[in-house]
Amino acid sequence: MLKKLLAAACLGLMLSVPVLAQAGPDALVKRISSEVIDTAKTDPAIQAGNIDKVIALVDAKVMPSVNFEVMTRSAVGPQWRQASADQRGKLQAEFKTLLVRVYSGALTQIKDQTVEITKTQPVPQSTQVVVQSEVRGKGEPIKLDYRLDQYDGAWKIIDVNVGGIWLVTSYRSQFATELGKGGIDGLIGALVERNKAAASGKS
Amino acid sequence: MSPRRLPWRVLLAAAALAFASGCATVAPGSAPATAQAANPADPWENWNRKVFAFNEAIDEAVLKPVAQAYRDVVPQMVRTGVGNFFGNIGDVWSAANHFLQGKVGSGFEMGMRVLTNTLFGLGGVLDPATEMRLPRRSEDFGQTLGVWGLPAGPYIVLPLLGPSSVRDTAGLPLDRYATMSSHVVDAEAWSMSVLQIVNVRAELLATTQLLSDVSLDKYSFLRDGYLSRRRDQVYDGAPPLEKFEDEFADEPPKKGN
Numbered sequence A: 001m002l003k004k005l006l007a008a009a010c011l012g013l014m015l016s017v018p019v020l021a022q023a024g025p026d027a028l029v030k031r032i033s034s035e036v037i038d039t040a041k042t043d044p045a046i047q048a049g050n051i052d053k054v055i056a057l058v059d060a061k062v063m064p065s066v067n068f069e070v071m072t073r074s075a076v077g078p079q080w081r082q083a084s085a086d087q088r089g090k091l092q093a094e095f096k097t098l099l100v101r102v103y104s105g106a107l108t109q110i111k112d113q114t115v116e117i118t119k120t121q122p123v124p125q126s127t128q129v130v131v132q133s134e135v136r137g138k139g140e141p142i143k144l145d146y147r148l149d150q151y152d153g154a155w156k157i158i159d160v161n162v163g164g165i166w167l168v169t170s171y172r173s174q175f176a177t178e179l180g181k182g183g184i185d186g187l188i189g190a191l192v193e194r195n196k197a198a199a200s201g202k203s
Numbered sequence B: 001m002s003p004r005r006l007p008w009r010v011l012l013a014a015a016a017l018a019f020a021s022g023c024a025t026v027a028p029g030s031a032p033a034t035a036q037a038a039n040p041a042d043p044w045e046n047w048n049r050k051v052f053a054f055n056e057a058i059d060e061a062v063l064k065p066v067a068q069a070y071r072d073v074v075p076q077m078v079r080t081g082v083g084n085f086f087g088n089i090g091d092v093w094s095a096a097n098h099f100l101q102g103k104v105g106s107g108f109e110m111g112m113r114v115l116t117n118t119l120f121g122l123g124g125v126l127d128p129a130t131e132m133r134l135p136r137r138s139e140d141f142g143q144t145l146g147v148w149g150l151p152a153g154p155y156i157v158l159p160l161l162g163p164s165s166v167r168d169t170a171g172l173p174l175d176r177y178a179t180m181s182s183h184v185v186d187a188e189a190w191s192m193s194v195l196q197i198v199n200v201r202a203e204l205l206a207t208t209q210l211l212s213d214v215s216l217d218k219y220s221f222l223r224d225g226y227l228s229r230r231r232d233q234v235y236d237g238a239p240p241l242e243k244f245e246d247e248f249a250d251e252p253p254k255k256g257n
Helices: A002-021 A025-042 A051-065 A068-076 A078-082 A085-107 A167-202 B005-025 B045-073 B076-100 B104-120 B141-147 B166-181 B186-203 B205-214 B218-234
Strands: A114-122 A129-136 A142-151 A154-162 B155-158 B162-165
Touching: A025 A051, A025 A114, A025 A129, A025 A142, A025 A154, A051 A085, A051 A154, A068 A078, A068 A085, A068 A154, A068 A167, A078 A167, A085 A167, A085 B205, A154 A167, A167 B205, A167 B218, B045 B155, B045 B186, B045 B205, B045 B218, B076 B104, B076 B141, B076 B166, B076 B186, B141 B166, B141 B218, B155 B166, B155 B218, B162 B166, B162 B218, B186 B205, B205 B218
Parallel strands: none
Antiparallel strands: A114 A129, A129 A142, A142 A154, B155 B162
């Protein structure tokens, strides 16, 4: 009897492992957002806007579920193909610093909010889905949507919509202006300068 | 001229000015002088950039310092109360717009929200309705016009008021009139307007700093953000989804499916 039960438990465990590994996009978003919010709420350094703490949090909780190369590549556009490996690395690093600053600005505002997943929608003519959520707390609820796609069987975030604005999509036209003026190196230069100015203004 | 009428007259004049000047700058044959790629949603970019620079200068010189001082001097609790009070007046008009857009259910919810906060929240200074799961869902007349099918039209930067579109500018006078007329007595109209503007600006201090920190060109970042946010609002947070462009990989990206 006990043996049977144990066997059943083992079987159940074996079945549940692959299910966990292929968690649906909405489950993934739910897990990440609640982990991030729980940490942000309880960590005084994050509440104070300590950017290094935010970077550590993003690296630990968010980045594993983000396809950052796709994000950067899409924001840069056709000129990505001509960029060298070194340039691509720099673009990704600077773009990440910029986005983390956006993210940390939002995180410092979090006090007693909760995140509710409202809807998951497939994007027509693609393998992408958009998971819609709402950050609820004091004041008007804030819309927070995630666009995900599957890469090698795993769901990864490729864009985030805050209050009706897709971030990566917004940066596409910002980048296009710089690329038109000074090419890939011009864009890298503009990003480095912006990040430096923001960092010195904060401290 | 009563002081109550003044703000909305000034507003109308400002809008008319922006519109007229905007029209003047798109005389046939005129091309944008800037190196920016022309955005079809922003045919009056040259003029808009000038108004934007003017607004930024005024903000930097007057409004932002006042808002910073206000934030540093007035306790958070009082600022929240001020925000709630004006928010409650705005909620009445939001409820009306929910109904005008045919959203009866959410219209009643907003009506309940106003009733709750007015009766149990000291005339709107407290916000017990949010705790009762009746959160604020703002709607303005520009959004209602959008729901009725009016396209946004060209982007406009209004003097002092900032980003707008032709449609949203058309909705503004009614918005202002509806949220000002019922609650504010003549003698206090100006001081109340000033308090409201300063309080809103104080709430936005962190946001505008962030905007400067993360944009490469603040003007176009704000414009693109404004236009897509308004579009999203007209669709009540669910605009038709567009495909995300990612055709720039060295080889076609590997996808599941």
